[in-house]
Amino acid sequence: MELQEYDEMLIGARTKISAYYNTEPGGGNELISFSIIRYAIEKVLGWTPEEAIKKFDDYIIRKMLLEKVITYIIIPVEMQGEEATYILSRLYPKLLHFSTKQLIEKQYENILYRHKQFPRDYFIGTDGFYRYCVCFRYLCYHFKRFKNIEEMYEFTLSPEGKRFMYSHRLFSPAMQLDIDMVEVVYEITKNKPHAKLFYTKYALLQALKKKKRGKEIGDS
Numbered sequence: 001m002e003l004q005e006y007d008e009m010l011i012g013a014r015t016k017i018s019a020y021y022n023t024e025p026g027g028g029n030e031l032i033s034f035s036i037i038r039y040a041i042e043k044v045l046g047w048t049p050e051e052a053i054k055k056f057d058d059y060i061i062r063k064m065l066l067e068k069v070i071t072y073i074i075i076p077v078e079m080q081g082e083e084a085t086y087i088l089s090r091l092y093p094k095l096l097h098f099s100t101k102q103l104i105e106k107q108y109e110n111i112l113y114r115h116k117q118f119p120r121d122y123f124i125g126t127d128g129f130y131r132y133c134v135c136f137r138y139l140c141y142h143f144k145r146f147k148n149i150e151e152m153y154e155f156t157l158s159p160e161g162k163r164f165m166y167s168h169r170l171f172s173p174a175m176q177l178d179i180d181m182v183e184v185v186y187e188i189t190k191n192k193p194h195a196k197l198f199y200t201k202y203a204l205l206q207a208l209k210k211k212k213r214g215k216e217i218g219d220s
Contacts, residue, residue, distance in 0.1 A: 006036050009065050010044070020072060029072040038091055040064045049092045057084045077119045078103035104134040111169050123173045129187075132170070132179055137188040139168050149189050153202045156181050182206050 002019035009017065017036070020029050041052045044064070061067055061084060070083055079086040079098075089096045098106075110116045123132045144164065146152040155161045165171040174181060186199040 002032050002036055003039050006039065006065075006069075016068065025072045026074045030074060033069045033072045034087075034090060036069050037066060037087060040066060041091070049095055053088055053092065053095055056088055060084075076100075076103055077122065078107040080119070101134055104131050105138050108135045108138055118169075118173065123177055123179065128177075129179065129183075132173065133184050133187045135170060136165075136184050139165070139170060140188070143168065149185075149192060149195060149198045152189065153182070153185055153198060156185055157202070157206070180206075 002017055005014060005017045005019060008014045017032075019032055021027075022029070041047050041056060045060075047055065061070060070087065073083075073087065073090075075083055075086055085096070086098075089098050107119075107122075111118060122128060140146065140152065144155070146155065155164075162171055165174065173179065174184075182199065182202050185202075186195065189195045189198075
């Protein structure tokens, strides 16, 4: 039904597709959108998946009257502005695949090398904490190698570590959202030997430091 209505749109016989369940993206609506886009690429344009990877872009989206169709697809925040690439990755995952981790790293690279800003509320909640951990792991892997877990904790919690994070755009989010760097280090090292032992040690040291600081403020 939706493909017939899409054909009618292409010849100007209708202005919209009525097959959508409601106005919300995702779910059944997203599946309908992908089926229409696949039909437009493979049947109307007659492209192979390989050709689609090379040719499908924002211009084709407009030309093929797919702008409204893609509004029913939930685009990850990391792919905002690159909707065509994301759609192709969903249609042809064997040819073009992005994991959630890769998308976050790509977003962070844009922050570091293209001087862009993190999306609004990017590090909020459970998903936000995961994003922060991925970014911090990327930072450590590409800009600062550590001999062992203890060295990572020591550096991260030190003034030098804070300056390092500041220069790579991760200090301000941690401060604003009160992100616990002990938890972050544990998250990215938890599969290594003795990770729990080091986590317990530095979580305790940090708790004692906060308690001492609170006492000093109370006494002043």
